[in-house]
Amino acid sequence: MNIAIFSPHEDKNNYTDRNLVYSNWAQKKKIYSSLYVSSFNYKINKQKKLKNFFFEIDNYKGVEIYRVYSTSFRKNGISRMISYVIFSILCLFIFFFIDKKKYKFVIGESVPPLCSYAAYLCSLKNASKFIYQIRDPWPLSIVYYGLLKKKSLLFIFFEAINKFLIKKSHFLISTLPYLKDHYLKYYNYKKKIYYIRNPADLDNFNHLIYPKIDKKIKIVFAGGFTPSFKILNYFEAISFIQKKKVFSFSYYFLGKGADLEKCKEFVKSNNLKDIFFFLLKSKREVLNFVSKCHLCIAVVSNNKNSKFGYNLNKIIDYAICGRPMILTNNLKKNCFIEYNKIGFNSSDSPIKIAEKIFKFEKLSYKMKKNMAMNARQFAINELDIKKLHIDYCNTFYENLHP
Numbered sequence: 001m002n003i004a005i006f007s008p009h010e011d012k013n014n015y016t017d018r019n020l021v022y023s024n025w026a027q028k029k030k031i032y033s034s035l036y037v038s039s040f041n042y043k044i045n046k047q048k049k050l051k052n053f054f055f056e057i058d059n060y061k062g063v064e065i066y067r068v069y070s071t072s073f074r075k076n077g078i079s080r081m082i083s084y085v086i087f088s089i090l091c092l093f094i095f096f097f098i099d100k101k102k103y104k105f106v107i108g109e110s111v112p113p114l115c116s117y118a119a120y121l122c123s124l125k126n127a128s129k130f131i132y133q134i135r136d137p138w139p140l141s142i143v144y145y146g147l148l149k150k151k152s153l154l155f156i157f158f159e160a161i162n163k164f165l166i167k168k169s170h171f172l173i174s175t176l177p178y179l180k181d182h183y184l185k186y187y188n189y190k191k192k193i194y195y196i197r198n199p200a201d202l203d204n205f206n207h208l209i210y211p212k213i214d215k216k217i218k219i220v221f222a223g224g225f226t227p228s229f230k231i232l233n234y235f236e237a238i239s240f241i242q243k244k245k246v247f248s249f250s251y252y253f254l255g256k257g258a259d260l261e262k263c264k265e266f267v268k269s270n271n272l273k274d275i276f277f278f279l280l281k282s283k284r285e286v287l288n289f290v291s292k293c294h295l296c297i298a299v300v301s302n303n304k305n306s307k308f309g310y311n312l313n314k315i316i317d318y319a320i321c322g323r324p325m326i327l328t329n330n331l332k333k334n335c336f337i338e339y340n341k342i343g344f345n346s347s348d349s350p351i352k353i354a355e356k357i358f359k360f361e362k363l364s365y366k367m368k369k370n371m372a373m374n375a376r377q378f379a380i381n382e383l384d385i386k387k388l389h390i391d392y393c394n395t396f397y398e399n400l401h402p
Contacts, residue, residue: 001031001396004095004128005107006119008038008070008087018175018198019107023063025389031396034064034101036091036119040072040083044281047072054090055098066094075258081114088118095122105396107131107173110138113161120168129399132169137182137308138162144304145228163187171399177309178333194395198311200320200383204284207291208322210372216250216274217361220293222286223314225257230301232259233328235266236350241357242272248361250274252293254286287321294368295343295360296325302348306331316383322376324368326356342375 003026007019023033039048050056050069058065070087073079106128108119116132123130139158142148148155166172166183171192174180183189211218225231238251253263256279267275280286290296296318300310306329318325325343327334337343344356360368 004103010037029393038070129170133173199385199388218293220252221297222254225260237353291321298327319379324371
Protein backbone atom coordinates (compact mmCIF):
# COMPACT_ATOMS: atom_id res chain seq x y z
CA MET A 1 0.00 0.00 0.00
CA ASN A 2 1.37 3.43 -0.99
CA ILE A 3 0.69 6.66 0.93
CA ALA A 4 1.67 10.22 0.00
CA ILE A 5 2.18 12.70 2.84
CA PHE A 6 2.43 16.45 2.31
CA SER A 7 4.38 17.79 5.28
CA PRO A 8 6.69 20.66 4.30
CA HIS A 9 8.52 20.92 7.61
CA GLU A 10 9.67 17.32 8.01
CA ASP A 11 13.43 16.89 8.31
CA LYS A 12 15.28 13.60 7.88
CA ASN A 13 18.00 14.88 10.24
CA ASN A 14 15.38 15.24 12.96
CA TYR A 15 14.59 11.61 13.66
CA THR A 16 11.69 12.40 15.99
CA ASP A 17 9.63 14.10 13.27
CA ARG A 18 6.26 12.40 13.33
CA ASN A 19 5.70 11.44 9.70
CA LEU A 20 9.25 10.22 9.14
CA VAL A 21 9.20 7.97 12.18
CA TYR A 22 5.78 6.49 11.39
CA SER A 23 6.66 6.07 7.70
CA ASN A 24 9.85 4.22 8.56
CA TRP A 25 8.11 1.78 10.89
CA ALA A 26 5.02 1.37 8.66
CA GLN A 27 7.22 -0.43 6.14
CA LYS A 28 7.14 -3.39 8.52
CA LYS A 29 3.39 -3.59 7.81
CA LYS A 30 3.88 -3.17 4.04
CA ILE A 31 2.82 0.48 3.98
CA TYR A 32 5.19 2.56 1.86
CA SER A 33 5.17 6.35 2.17
CA SER A 34 6.37 9.17 -0.05
CA LEU A 35 6.88 12.46 1.77
CA TYR A 36 6.65 15.82 0.05
CA VAL A 37 8.79 18.20 2.11
CA SER A 38 10.21 21.70 1.72
CA SER A 39 13.76 22.56 0.67
CA PHE A 40 13.74 25.30 3.32
CA ASN A 41 14.19 24.29 6.95
CA TYR A 42 12.79 27.23 8.91
CA LYS A 43 13.85 25.68 12.24
CA ILE A 44 17.51 26.34 11.45
CA ASN A 45 16.90 28.96 8.73
CA LYS A 46 18.66 26.90 6.06
CA GLN A 47 17.86 26.51 2.36
CA LYS A 48 19.00 23.21 0.85
CA LYS A 49 20.48 23.32 -2.61
CA LEU A 50 18.54 20.91 -4.83
CA LYS A 51 19.93 18.64 -7.52
CA ASN A 52 17.17 19.15 -10.11
CA PHE A 53 16.55 22.91 -9.87
CA PHE A 54 13.16 22.75 -8.15
CA PHE A 55 13.15 19.28 -6.53
CA GLU A 56 15.19 16.23 -5.68
CA ILE A 57 14.35 12.69 -4.58
CA ASP A 58 15.93 11.71 -1.28
CA ASN A 59 15.64 8.64 0.93
CA TYR A 60 15.43 8.04 4.69
CA LYS A 61 15.66 4.39 5.75
CA GLY A 62 13.61 3.32 2.74
CA VAL A 63 11.15 6.21 2.94
CA GLU A 64 11.03 8.17 -0.32
CA ILE A 65 11.31 11.93 0.12
CA TYR A 66 10.45 14.49 -2.53
CA ARG A 67 12.30 17.61 -1.42
CA VAL A 68 10.56 20.49 -3.17
CA TYR A 69 11.79 24.04 -3.61
CA SER A 70 10.19 26.79 -1.53
CA THR A 71 11.44 30.27 -0.80
CA SER A 72 13.02 31.25 2.51
CA PHE A 73 11.22 33.24 5.19
CA ARG A 74 12.04 34.49 8.67
CA LYS A 75 8.70 35.33 10.27
CA ASN A 76 5.00 34.74 9.82
CA GLY A 77 3.58 36.98 7.11
CA ILE A 78 3.55 37.48 3.36
CA SER A 79 6.95 35.86 2.76
CA ARG A 80 5.84 32.68 4.54
CA MET A 81 2.57 32.62 2.58
CA ILE A 82 4.47 33.01 -0.71
CA SER A 83 6.78 30.15 0.29
CA TYR A 84 3.79 27.83 0.87
CA VAL A 85 2.14 28.85 -2.42
CA ILE A 86 5.31 28.08 -4.39
CA PHE A 87 5.76 24.78 -2.55
CA SER A 88 2.13 23.77 -3.21
CA ILE A 89 2.25 24.59 -6.93
CA LEU A 90 5.48 22.66 -7.45
CA CYS A 91 4.12 19.70 -5.47
CA LEU A 92 1.12 19.57 -7.79
CA PHE A 93 3.37 19.58 -10.85
CA ILE A 94 5.66 16.83 -9.48
CA PHE A 95 2.76 14.68 -8.28
CA PHE A 96 0.84 14.81 -11.59
CA PHE A 97 3.73 14.70 -14.06
CA ILE A 98 6.75 13.08 -12.37
CA ASP A 99 5.58 10.82 -9.54
CA LYS A 100 4.26 7.66 -11.25
CA LYS A 101 3.11 5.76 -8.15
CA LYS A 102 -0.53 5.08 -7.38
CA TYR A 103 -1.47 5.98 -3.83
CA LYS A 104 -4.30 4.57 -1.75
CA PHE A 105 -4.20 7.55 0.62
CA VAL A 106 -2.97 11.14 0.40
CA ILE A 107 -2.41 12.98 3.69
CA GLY A 108 -2.49 16.74 4.16
CA GLU A 109 -1.89 18.56 7.43
CA SER A 110 -3.97 21.30 9.01
CA VAL A 111 -0.96 23.61 9.03
CA PRO A 112 -0.19 24.97 6.48
CA PRO A 113 -3.66 24.80 4.85
CA LEU A 114 -2.56 25.71 1.31
CA CYS A 115 -0.31 22.66 1.23
CA SER A 116 -3.18 20.51 2.46
CA TYR A 117 -5.38 21.86 -0.31
CA ALA A 118 -2.67 20.81 -2.77
CA ALA A 119 -2.70 17.36 -1.15
CA TYR A 120 -6.47 17.15 -1.66
CA LEU A 121 -6.10 18.04 -5.36
CA CYS A 122 -3.43 15.36 -5.71
CA SER A 123 -5.79 12.79 -4.19
CA LEU A 124 -8.05 13.28 -7.23
CA LYS A 125 -5.38 11.93 -9.61
CA ASN A 126 -6.03 8.24 -8.89
CA ALA A 127 -9.19 8.60 -6.79
CA SER A 128 -7.08 8.27 -3.66
CA LYS A 129 -8.66 8.78 -0.25
CA PHE A 130 -7.80 12.18 1.23
CA ILE A 131 -6.85 12.17 4.92
CA TYR A 132 -6.72 15.38 6.94
CA GLN A 133 -4.20 15.29 9.80
CA ILE A 134 -4.96 17.80 12.56
CA ARG A 135 -1.98 19.14 14.52
CA ASP A 136 -4.08 21.71 16.39
CA PRO A 137 -7.60 23.22 16.01
CA TRP A 138 -6.27 25.64 13.40
CA PRO A 139 -7.21 28.40 12.56
CA LEU A 140 -9.21 28.64 15.82
CA SER A 141 -5.99 28.08 17.78
CA ILE A 142 -4.47 31.36 16.56
CA VAL A 143 -7.63 33.15 17.71
CA TYR A 144 -7.20 31.59 21.17
CA TYR A 145 -3.58 32.75 21.17
CA GLY A 146 -4.79 36.28 20.51
CA LEU A 147 -3.01 36.54 17.16
CA LEU A 148 -6.12 36.81 14.98
CA LYS A 149 -9.74 37.87 15.36
CA LYS A 150 -12.62 35.62 14.34
CA LYS A 151 -14.20 38.34 12.21
CA SER A 152 -11.01 39.11 10.29
CA LEU A 153 -10.87 38.34 6.57
CA LEU A 154 -7.78 36.19 7.08
CA PHE A 155 -9.56 33.95 9.60
CA ILE A 156 -12.63 33.66 7.37
CA PHE A 157 -10.40 32.69 4.42
CA PHE A 158 -8.43 30.06 6.34
CA GLU A 159 -11.54 28.67 8.03
CA ALA A 160 -13.22 28.27 4.64
CA ILE A 161 -10.26 26.14 3.43
CA ASN A 162 -10.29 24.20 6.71
CA LYS A 163 -14.02 23.41 6.47
CA PHE A 164 -13.64 22.35 2.85
CA LEU A 165 -10.80 19.95 3.68
CA ILE A 166 -12.70 18.52 6.66
CA LYS A 167 -15.71 17.90 4.43
CA LYS A 168 -13.61 16.22 1.73
CA SER A 169 -11.62 14.00 4.11
CA HIS A 170 -12.25 10.27 4.29
CA PHE A 171 -11.33 10.41 7.98
CA LEU A 172 -9.37 12.65 10.34
CA ILE A 173 -6.18 11.94 12.27
CA SER A 174 -5.71 14.05 15.39
CA THR A 175 -2.41 14.45 17.24
CA LEU A 176 -4.23 15.89 20.29
CA PRO A 177 -6.11 13.72 22.79
CA TYR A 178 -9.23 15.86 23.34
CA LEU A 179 -9.90 17.23 19.87
CA LYS A 180 -12.58 14.73 18.83
CA ASP A 181 -15.46 16.34 20.75
CA HIS A 182 -14.58 19.72 19.26
CA TYR A 183 -14.90 18.44 15.68
CA LEU A 184 -18.11 16.62 16.48
CA LYS A 185 -19.65 19.75 17.95
CA TYR A 186 -18.06 22.59 15.97
CA TYR A 187 -18.10 20.97 12.50
CA ASN A 188 -20.76 18.28 12.99
CA TYR A 189 -18.19 15.79 11.71
CA LYS A 190 -19.75 12.31 11.49
CA LYS A 191 -16.86 10.31 10.02
CA LYS A 192 -14.08 8.56 11.93
CA ILE A 193 -11.55 10.55 13.98
CA TYR A 194 -8.41 8.73 15.11
CA TYR A 195 -6.14 9.99 17.88
CA ILE A 196 -2.56 9.03 17.02
CA ARG A 197 -0.01 10.79 19.18
CA ASN A 198 3.51 11.81 18.23
CA PRO A 199 5.88 8.86 18.72
CA ALA A 200 9.35 8.40 20.17
CA ASP A 201 11.95 6.13 18.59
CA LEU A 202 13.59 5.08 21.85
CA ASP A 203 16.29 2.98 20.19
CA ASN A 204 17.91 6.19 18.97
CA PHE A 205 18.81 7.41 22.44
CA ASN A 206 20.09 5.58 25.51
CA HIS A 207 22.09 8.16 27.54
CA LEU A 208 19.89 7.70 30.59
CA ILE A 209 22.16 8.02 33.64
CA TYR A 210 20.80 10.83 35.81
CA PRO A 211 23.65 13.31 36.40
CA LYS A 212 24.94 14.03 39.87
CA ILE A 213 24.29 17.48 41.28
CA ASP A 214 27.49 19.33 42.11
CA LYS A 215 27.08 23.05 42.70
CA LYS A 216 23.93 23.88 40.75
CA ILE A 217 20.78 22.21 39.48
CA LYS A 218 20.77 22.50 35.68
CA ILE A 219 17.38 23.46 34.25
CA VAL A 220 16.81 23.31 30.49
CA PHE A 221 14.16 24.64 28.13
CA ALA A 222 14.29 23.13 24.63
CA GLY A 223 11.79 24.64 22.23
CA GLY A 224 10.63 27.72 20.36
CA PHE A 225 10.56 31.22 21.81
CA THR A 226 6.97 31.61 20.71
CA PRO A 227 4.93 34.62 21.94
CA SER A 228 1.77 32.50 22.22
CA PHE A 229 3.48 30.21 24.77
CA LYS A 230 4.33 33.11 27.13
CA ILE A 231 7.98 32.11 27.44
CA LEU A 232 8.67 35.47 29.09
CA ASN A 233 6.74 34.24 32.15
CA TYR A 234 9.51 31.72 32.78
CA PHE A 235 12.14 34.46 32.70
CA GLU A 236 10.04 36.43 35.18
CA ALA A 237 10.04 33.31 37.38
CA ILE A 238 13.85 33.22 37.20
CA SER A 239 13.92 36.90 38.15
CA PHE A 240 11.67 36.17 41.13
CA ILE A 241 14.01 33.36 42.25
CA GLN A 242 17.15 35.48 41.97
CA LYS A 243 15.58 38.43 43.78
CA LYS A 244 15.31 36.05 46.73
CA LYS A 245 19.11 35.68 46.50
CA VAL A 246 18.80 32.06 45.37
CA PHE A 247 21.54 31.14 42.91
CA SER A 248 21.52 27.35 43.18
CA PHE A 249 20.24 26.92 39.61
CA SER A 250 21.69 27.40 36.15
CA TYR A 251 19.30 27.91 33.24
CA TYR A 252 19.83 26.70 29.68
CA PHE A 253 17.77 27.62 26.62
CA LEU A 254 17.91 25.65 23.36
CA GLY A 255 16.06 27.14 20.42
CA LYS A 256 14.99 30.29 18.67
CA GLY A 257 11.83 32.22 17.88
CA ALA A 258 10.14 35.61 17.72
CA ASP A 259 10.58 36.32 21.44
CA LEU A 260 14.24 35.31 21.71
CA GLU A 261 15.66 38.84 21.52
CA LYS A 262 12.98 40.12 23.90
CA CYS A 263 13.99 37.43 26.40
CA LYS A 264 17.68 38.27 26.04
CA GLU A 265 16.88 41.93 26.64
CA PHE A 266 14.90 40.98 29.77
CA VAL A 267 17.91 39.02 31.05
CA LYS A 268 20.19 41.99 30.45
CA SER A 269 17.89 44.67 31.91
CA ASN A 270 17.21 42.60 35.05
CA ASN A 271 20.85 41.58 35.45
CA LEU A 272 19.96 37.88 35.62
CA LYS A 273 22.79 35.43 36.14
CA ASP A 274 23.60 31.84 35.13
CA ILE A 275 21.50 32.00 31.96
CA PHE A 276 22.88 30.48 28.75
CA PHE A 277 21.46 30.42 25.20
CA PHE A 278 22.33 27.84 22.54
CA LEU A 279 21.10 27.16 19.03
CA LEU A 280 21.63 23.46 18.32
CA LYS A 281 21.20 22.22 14.77
CA SER A 282 20.14 18.61 15.22
CA LYS A 283 17.78 16.64 17.44
CA ARG A 284 20.72 14.47 18.50
CA GLU A 285 22.50 17.55 19.87
CA VAL A 286 19.35 18.62 21.73
CA LEU A 287 18.86 15.22 23.34
CA ASN A 288 22.52 14.98 24.32
CA PHE A 289 22.29 18.39 25.98
CA VAL A 290 19.01 17.64 27.78
CA SER A 291 20.47 14.39 29.15
CA LYS A 292 23.14 16.41 31.01
CA CYS A 293 20.52 18.46 32.87
CA HIS A 294 18.49 17.74 36.01
CA LEU A 295 15.12 19.38 35.27
CA CYS A 296 13.25 20.35 32.09
CA ILE A 297 10.68 23.09 31.56
CA ALA A 298 7.80 22.86 29.08
CA VAL A 299 6.36 26.37 28.86
CA VAL A 300 2.82 26.73 27.51
CA SER A 301 0.09 29.29 28.14
CA ASN A 302 -3.13 28.53 29.98
CA ASN A 303 -5.53 29.61 27.23
CA LYS A 304 -8.46 27.88 25.53
CA ASN A 305 -6.13 25.74 23.39
CA SER A 306 -5.10 23.78 26.47
CA LYS A 307 -8.53 22.11 26.66
CA PHE A 308 -7.55 20.02 23.61
CA GLY A 309 -4.54 18.55 25.42
CA TYR A 310 -0.87 18.56 24.49
CA ASN A 311 1.38 16.49 22.28
CA LEU A 312 4.45 18.69 22.54
CA ASN A 313 7.70 17.53 20.97
CA LYS A 314 9.61 19.05 23.88
CA ILE A 315 7.79 16.76 26.34
CA ILE A 316 8.61 13.80 24.12
CA ASP A 317 12.27 14.86 24.01
CA TYR A 318 12.39 15.19 27.80
CA ALA A 319 10.75 11.78 28.26
CA ILE A 320 13.12 10.13 25.75
CA CYS A 321 16.03 11.40 27.86
CA GLY A 322 14.32 10.32 31.07
CA ARG A 323 14.33 13.71 32.78
CA PRO A 324 11.92 15.24 35.32
CA MET A 325 9.88 18.13 33.97
CA ILE A 326 7.56 21.00 34.83
CA LEU A 327 4.62 21.69 32.49
CA THR A 328 3.15 25.17 32.91
CA ASN A 329 -0.46 24.06 32.59
CA ASN A 330 -2.50 22.69 35.48
CA LEU A 331 -5.80 21.94 33.74
CA LYS A 332 -6.97 18.66 35.27
CA LYS A 333 -6.95 16.72 31.99
CA ASN A 334 -3.33 17.82 31.36
CA CYS A 335 -1.97 16.72 34.73
CA PHE A 336 -0.38 13.56 33.29
CA ILE A 337 2.99 14.92 34.45
CA GLU A 338 2.04 14.60 38.12
CA TYR A 339 -0.13 11.51 37.55
CA ASN A 340 2.85 9.64 36.13
CA LYS A 341 5.18 11.08 38.82
CA ILE A 342 7.58 12.57 36.29
CA GLY A 343 7.47 16.13 37.61
CA PHE A 344 5.01 18.90 38.38
CA ASN A 345 2.17 20.76 36.72
CA SER A 346 2.03 24.50 37.30
CA SER A 347 -0.02 27.44 36.10
CA ASP A 348 1.78 29.84 33.75
CA SER A 349 2.13 32.39 36.58
CA PRO A 350 5.82 33.31 37.17
CA ILE A 351 5.44 32.92 40.94
CA LYS A 352 3.80 29.49 40.60
CA ILE A 353 6.54 28.33 38.21
CA ALA A 354 9.17 29.48 40.72
CA GLU A 355 7.37 27.62 43.52
CA LYS A 356 7.53 24.36 41.53
CA ILE A 357 11.24 24.86 40.90
CA PHE A 358 11.79 25.35 44.63
CA LYS A 359 9.70 22.25 45.30
CA PHE A 360 11.89 20.22 42.97
CA GLU A 361 15.04 21.55 44.64
CA LYS A 362 13.86 20.30 48.06
CA LEU A 363 13.46 16.73 46.81
CA SER A 364 16.19 14.27 47.72
CA TYR A 365 18.54 13.14 44.96
CA LYS A 366 16.90 9.71 45.14
CA MET A 367 13.43 11.20 44.52
CA LYS A 368 14.75 13.26 41.61
CA LYS A 369 16.31 10.13 40.16
CA ASN A 370 13.02 8.23 40.58
CA MET A 371 11.23 10.98 38.64
CA ALA A 372 13.82 10.56 35.89
CA MET A 373 13.20 6.80 35.71
CA ASN A 374 9.43 7.41 35.67
CA ALA A 375 9.87 9.82 32.73
CA ARG A 376 11.68 7.19 30.68
CA GLN A 377 9.07 4.59 31.65
CA PHE A 378 6.35 7.02 30.50
CA ALA A 379 8.11 7.18 27.13
CA ILE A 380 8.22 3.37 26.96
CA ASN A 381 4.58 2.92 27.97
CA GLU A 382 2.96 5.79 26.06
CA LEU A 383 5.26 7.01 23.28
CA ASP A 384 7.23 4.04 21.96
CA ILE A 385 6.99 3.76 18.18
CA LYS A 386 7.20 -0.04 18.49
CA LYS A 387 3.68 0.02 19.93
CA LEU A 388 2.21 3.12 18.28
CA HIS A 389 3.06 2.16 14.70
CA ILE A 390 0.64 -0.79 14.93
CA ASP A 391 -2.32 1.53 15.63
CA TYR A 392 -1.08 3.89 12.94
CA CYS A 393 -1.01 1.13 10.31
CA ASN A 394 -4.34 -0.33 11.38
CA THR A 395 -5.92 3.08 10.76
CA PHE A 396 -5.23 2.70 7.04
CA TYR A 397 -6.02 -0.99 6.73
CA GLU A 398 -9.41 -0.42 8.42
CA ASN A 399 -10.26 2.17 5.76
CA LEU A 400 -8.72 0.48 2.75
CA HIS A 401 -12.10 -0.46 1.26
CA PRO A 402 -15.22 1.73 0.95
